[in-house]
Amino acid sequence: MxxxxxxxxxxxxxxxxxxxxxxxxxxxxxxxxxxxxxxxxxxxxxxxxxxxxxxxxxxxxxxxxxxxxxxxxxxxxxxxxxxxxxxxxxxxxxxxxxxxxxxxxxALPDPGDAAARARALAVSVATRRAAQLRPVPGGLVVSEPAFPHSRDDNRVLVTGAVTAAAVAELTAAAATDAAWPAQAATLLHPAAGPVAQELARRGWDVSPTVAMARRAPFPERPPGSVEAVPQERVHEFWAQSWRRELAGADPPLAEVVAQLVGREHRTDRVVQVTDLVVRESGRVVAAAQLRVDGATAAVDSVLTDPAARRRGHADALLTAALHRAGRAGCDLVVLDAAAEDWPRQWYARRGFDVVGRSWEAVRA
The missing domain is CATH 3.20.170.20 (Protein of unknown function DUF952)
Known part of the structure; x- marks a missing residue:
């Protein structure tokens, strides 16, 4: 290379x-x-x-x-x-x-290693987007004081082979230094499964995630129902989704939702972002985001309003995203899915294979 x-x-x-x-x-x-x-x-x-x-x-x-x-x-x-x-x-x-x-x-990904390329993209976007970046043994600390409730922007990226005790110590120190509302770490090392299990035994909330990938060729034609829009057009749709998901959150829900929506504009500063939507009667009822970073693209935030489900909107959005990735010269599209939730099987039926695994670990 x-x-x-x-x-x-x-x-x-x-x-x-x-x-x-x-x-x-x-x-x-x-x-x-x-x-x-x-x-x-x-x-x-x-x-x-x-x-x-x-x-x-x-x-x-x-x-x-x-x-x-x-x-x-x-x-x-x-x-x-x-x-x-x-x-x-x-x-x-x-x-x-x-x-x-x-x-x-x-950590240089081989062109044929989909897992390594997915992992490199996850680390790279987080570090390029970070307001503050600090190397630590076995990983990196990313922080964004403007959005303290965004765990994506305030966490330890564990990329090396370290113990659960080391992860806990690193994360506690980083959370204290940056005044994070919660301790958060993403375990990205391929052999971090036992570390995740040990953190769970210590009382951490650990969520396994699978990295999924689909290689070219991609659809040659996009569905006519999908359109690309300025990101502001999706903000209220995102806010409604977050309000449903975080109902009863502490601190105040409005503050958390505002930060989770407000953080997203920074992603387009480091990768090429396209926000895709489907409308019904002029209102956004489904959305997805495509992030292109060279030959690798990521699909993120595929959402459908509960009242508009089972109408093929998610399929249309995914097809449109794959089409755009192909036009941009990408040969690989990746995404993250909860390891124990149904979307994993939905993506598998659409040509995505599990290529890797990571773990989100949070402690209040």
Whole structure:
């Protein structure tokens, strides 16, 4: 695999155009790439200890322009050759986007490993969206003081093999430092099952989640009943859904719902977001969100108003999302489903396979 360092804003802009065209392409005629063993050299030279830089994981088989191995810049080892791409870098050749944190090993997903790509997307979106990011042993702490009731934005991402005691200690410290309303951790390591079981025995609320994936080809035509809308058009529909789900919540429901809806606009700053809806009599009765991040896309927030169910709206939304992912050059669409709830079987009947598992652990 080949790697390219980039600032998140530049990557987000590239998702709209379909290509990465850094200044070097116009100035020198090529895009600088690196191997995993080389990437620390340009990273140190260009970005130092910054925590907001990401690494694009490029599948060379998806490149159409030539790659030539040439010397680097003065100061690089004289015998070392770097891969230079003589043409723009297609976003559809990027199979993963991972945070660059100096001194931390890179978790680089293989193009054929759907589980690793789903895991990389989950970590990457959370870290790029975070107002505050802090590496800790075995994981990362993400925080967003503006939305304290959003556990998606205030949690420990456990990516390494650590014990239940370590997870509890890390999460307690992070919750205290950031004044979280609850301790929250997402266990993303593939072998974290026993850790999740131990946390449950210690009194944590643990919810297993399966990562599901479907590969291309995707539907060639979208259903006519689905339309893409500005995200504000979905806000009230989301708010109604949250009010039903969180009835009786403490603290006040209105405060929690406002934060859960208000947080969502930030996702489009780091990945390409399309909000899809179905209307009846002009009113939104079903919605879904597609998030495109290079060659990998995620489907999220598939919801139907209880009064409008069993009319095929969810099927139409999923088909439209898959169609758009294919048009964007994605070869893989992923989603998360509760391991013990019926939507898992619904997605399986529509071509999604279980490729991985994670656990959400919360302690008040």
């Amino acid at each position: 080949l790697l390219h360092l980039i600032e998140p804003a530049a990557w987000r802009a590239a998702l709209d155009t379909g290509v990465v065209e850094p200044p070097s392409l116009a100035g020198a005629g090529f895009v600088h790439l690196s191997t995993p063993d080389q990437v620390h050299l340009p990273a140190r030279r260009l970005y130092g200890d910054r925590r907001d830089v990401v690494v694009l994981v490029v599948d060379p088989a998806r490149l159409t322009d030539p790659v030539r191995w040439e010397p680097g810049v003065p100061g690089d080892p004289s015998a070392m050759r770097f891969p230079h791409l003589f043409g723009p870098l297609p976003t559809a050749a990027v199979v993963g986007v991972v945070p660059w944190l100096r001194g931390r090993p890179l």
